Amino acid sequence: MNIRETEESNGGHSVGYPPVLIILLFFLLFVAPLGVRPIILPDEARYAEVPREMIASGDWAVPRLNGFRYFEKPVMGYWLVAASIRLLGENEFAVRLPSAVATGISAFLLFLLVQAFVKEEWTPLVALAAFLTSAEVYWVGTFTLLDSALSLFVTGAMVLFFFGHMETGRKKRLLFLAGAGLCCGLAFLTKGFLGLVLPVLGVAPFALWEKRLRRTLRDSWIPALVALAVCLPWAIMIHGREPDFWRFFFWHEHIERFLSGISDHGQPFWFFFLVFPAAALPWTFLFPTAVAGLRRAGFKDPLIRFAICWLVFPFLFFSASSGKLPTYILPCFAPAAILLAIGIQAPFEKRRVRLFNGGALALAAMIALGGVLVVCFQFFGYELFEPYVKPIKLSIAAAGLFMWVLLILSSIWAKRGEKKVMLFAAAPMLFLFLSSFLLPEATLERKAPGGFLLRHAGKIHPDTVIVADEPLTCV
Template sequence: MKYYALVALFFVVAYLIPLGGRPLVSPDEFRYAEIPREMIDSGNYVLPHLMNMRYFEKPVMGYWLTAGSFKVFGQNAFALRLPSALGAGLAALLIALLIRQTLRDDKTAALGALLFLTCGLVYGIGTFAVLDSQLTGFVTGVSCAAFLAAMEPKFTRRKVALLVICGVFAALAFMTKGFLAFVVPGLAMFGFLVWERRWKEFLILPWIPLVTALILIAPWAIAVHRADGDYWRYFVVVEHLQRFFSDSGEQHPEPFWFLIPYLVGGAFPAAFLLSAAIPGIRAERKTFFRQPLYRFALCAVVLPFVFFSISSGKLATYILPCFPFLAVLGAGGVAAYFRTGGPYRAFHLVMSIWGALLAIAGIGVLVIAIGNLIPQFSSVRIIVGLLGICGAASGGLLLFSRKYMWRTRFYLFFAGLGLILMVGGWTVTPELLDSKTPESALKALAGELNYDPATAVLLTHPSMIHAIGWVYHRPDARLYSSEGEFWYGVDRAIEAGETPIRMDRDELVDLLMRSNRPEVVIIYRGERDRQFPVDMKPRSAVVNDVRAFVFPPAPAENEN
């Protein structure tokens, strides 16, 4: 149990403790904060809305999880990011359970979980408020349960139970991000069964999971159709078919090879241990892939990766479901490497290189903290200095631990990463990311320009609208001219006779020229002044690359 306790400790230190330490990043984190907040305020947990506009890009499970987190921990950064972190933790737990159930090896099981948690892409997304980490946790559950069910020689109660569990995870994954819940594990299982020459089982195994998933999905699916009959057309046609086949800019078109650097680079710093995994797999090349687990893991990495690469629309986050089984292969390779009983020169060399890099980076960060590069002596300066100390100490210990057993360097590798990630999560400030973290700037502008964000008419650009809605608690804020991602919601609002989020030039002129004009605040990124279609000179100020223009309310007419 001590190995699993170390994994749990790493998860708490590296993932949970720093969650609330940095400001929210625009636009994604504010988007995934505002939707569940509006659910809580409206009591409508069926039909997602963003800034009071219909927003059908994703189903509701991710929003439900965040809304639940808000109700328990309050509406803050920690609560917002917690579902993503728990998604990464769930995937790590499932990896460990899969290896333990298959190989009966606690060390390799714990190592697989640690390798997954120390992949850079996994950490970056797992501590950021998007839905991909939650999806990965649920999809990993589908794949693990399906594989274990396939390994049952007969149709036993255990096999049926595993297939039902597979269906439960499929339902959760579908209600998080759609049909990828079935495509990603389906590709992995199909490839594995073909490799095992058992492809006919692919016609039998999916039925229990499919029925289970449909039973669980049906209540919400029917409810959302009744709430808005266009939901499923938009979700299937636009968000799935067009995203896969379209070359339009809205669907992130990229070349076939686009995801390769993210798969390779996203595996670091865990990939430093490939210095052990690759020789280990090579040493056991005649037997390694005779193990069904590693055959399945290879299929679960390669086939979904090819699928995402074929898709016209690509984002780095799409390939996150490949990483749990990349970690399984890595853990198996590392275990094989250390079974050879050699001098482990490659491992020691890479650990020394990593230690040197950490030491140099830590000293550099410490110099920044001690010097005048951070002008004021503040809590941020102290934390940056502590980060430098952690980096320098971790690197130094790795450098000077070569004479000890390889296990010592192994523990130092993960311990150093955990400390660096824990402290590093608190060093990001609004000044560092400027307008990408506009929360503090928006609060400061309201005080500096003395406008009332609760009553003023607020206008902005699509990239800022989510932050304004969240910070000022104003889902009725408006977009000036551009629609951005709200094009569908705007069209539907106009059809329904509702007030759309967009305000065009003529509407703005009419608003500003009224004799009873309310206070109007226009907020943009960037420090430059802007031209408005009226002969007025608004008050303005800029904070951290966010500028606000304030048109005061029209003066009240004298009753005399």
């Protein structure tokens, strides 16, 4: 099947989504709150300071932190943040904007993929909503981390590969594969060899499942050459400037991290099996509905097979690694959103309506219980933990949680399947937006010392000794 055939099977008309409303919601959720929170230690400070030093020094090849060579990551993520700082200035909004933009483009690519190869007209919108409102996708997408950029380039590589895989014309197929190679090269420049490994882990088993492994291997030289052309200039430059970079980066940052879980990132194999359900909230409660729908749809559809391979094999790879952080599995959320959307949008028979309503009701109960616990801690647990010093924050949190529960209950009462899913997707949006304003004061004092340092900057001289109870990223 090619794209034209898919369009004809959809009746030859485009889906009537309100694109302006979708863009507006994305702007309100992901872009508008970017400047609200101060920079959070340690990751945000680090991924903001390295690009700032690139701009200050004029050295765009060798990453530095506090003047010291910093070999943990390649340069693409730093370049994106540095470009934003050059355009918008040194502020919280500028350093977080690349993450939000990367998340938005990932969602758009996901939308295009599902729209091209799924007949049901609401499925692309469900995939987009499930992706953007998953807890990990949202919070990583509004923080300064490299994972959003990596996820974008991996998603781009996978989407373009699948378009090429389904394309019957050779020229178009090779163009799609070249685009996939470009994305692989950019992924490598963002986080190293992981950007090459993840697409291969998804593509190879899928090609084997589809019995097209020979053709895939025959055409693989095209993305390989393009990826090499993208990576090679900086790879040669950094080797000439810093001959020790590749030894440290490959051996320490890849092999040792994977095999021995160096630093404080070591976790057991099953770690991500616990993290993923929490990171996929609120959609975790619709997993049974989606699984029932996928079983009904079967596994002959190439897109379903592709999404399964894209999700399962990178996930197992991350699980096999000794070093683990919750954000590592962010690239797995795009295929998970595809499977969720296809499974949820399968025709709603009585059993699946019961599964949907039961999951939604359980989520509403969990949110209500969480709200009660926060209130109890606020008023009665001050000796253990007091979430907010300012009561207004508690009121804002309560409003967001109340709207979330109300819309979930509305989704249960709705009769049509599309309306049920859209109400469920819209339910957490207000709370997600408000979450940027709801960090507890104790967290801000511990994790965001920038304001404190600025208030006392006038008292600090070149010979001043600064004492801290924990290591500082930068001063």
